[in-house]
Amino acid sequence: MIGYIVIALILLVVLFAYVATRPDTFRVQRMTVIDATPEKIFPLINDFRKFTSWSPYEQLDPAMKRTFSGKVSGKGAVYKWDGNRKAGEGRMEIAHTSPPFAVVIRLDFVRPFETHNIVEFALDAEGRSTKVTWAMRGSNPYIAKLMQLFFSMDRLVGKDFERGLANLKSIVEEQTVQAVPQLASIA
Numbered sequence: 001m002i003g004y005i006v007i008a009l010i011l012l013v014v015l016f017a018y019v020a021t022r023p024d025t026f027r028v029q030r031m032t033v034i035d036a037t038p039e040k041i042f043p044l045i046n047d048f049r050k051f052t053s054w055s056p057y058e059q060l061d062p063a064m065k066r067t068f069s070g071k072v073s074g075k076g077a078v079y080k081w082d083g084n085r086k087a088g089e090g091r092m093e094i095a096h097t098s099p100p101f102a103v104v105i106r107l108d109f110v111r112p113f114e115t116h117n118i119v120e121f122a123l124d125a126e127g128r129s130t131k132v133t134w135a136m137r138g139s140n141p142y143i144a145k146l147m148q149l150f151f152s153m154d155r156l157v158g159k160d161f162e163r164g165l166a167n168l169k170s171i172v173e174e175q176t177v178q179a180v181p182q183l184a185s186i187a
Helices: 002-020 038-046 056-060 142-147 153-186
Strands: 025-034 065-070 077-082 089-098 102-111 115-126 129-139
Touching (some): 002 142, 025 153, 038 102, 038 115, 038 129, 038 153, 129 153
Antiparallel strands (some): 025 129, 065 077, 077 089, 102 115
């Protein structure tokens, strides 16, 4: 019996030591190509009121309370939310923009647990299309390292980023298609 306890304790020490060797930071990133110029896409990312039209997190709680403050768009724009246990509670603030190519957001969660991360959107023109990259990075405290033994942050958050980018692509490309017939009728 004592032998099993000693083996269990040794395994726990090895597990905790292994967890301590995991990276102190994380990064999740996804990318898509949208058939539109950066100028068409940028306003949907740089304005939180428009951001909500494609963000996958907006569907987590239809009754979520939303508050917009600061500037309407760009640096200083703030979006706060308070929702159910899936949506949680938090705040985003646009920290930097470089129109029409980049938006950097400070993302602070209050609930279900406190975190402070940086979200980055990069828009790279590729001919008449744009490669849109959505990334999030932050610190990886010990408890997060331990949880990541069982849940992959990349898979969990990455799926949301993929849905969000697909939503953004759909909205932008639909707007672009609708604008073309209008231009033809003017000519």
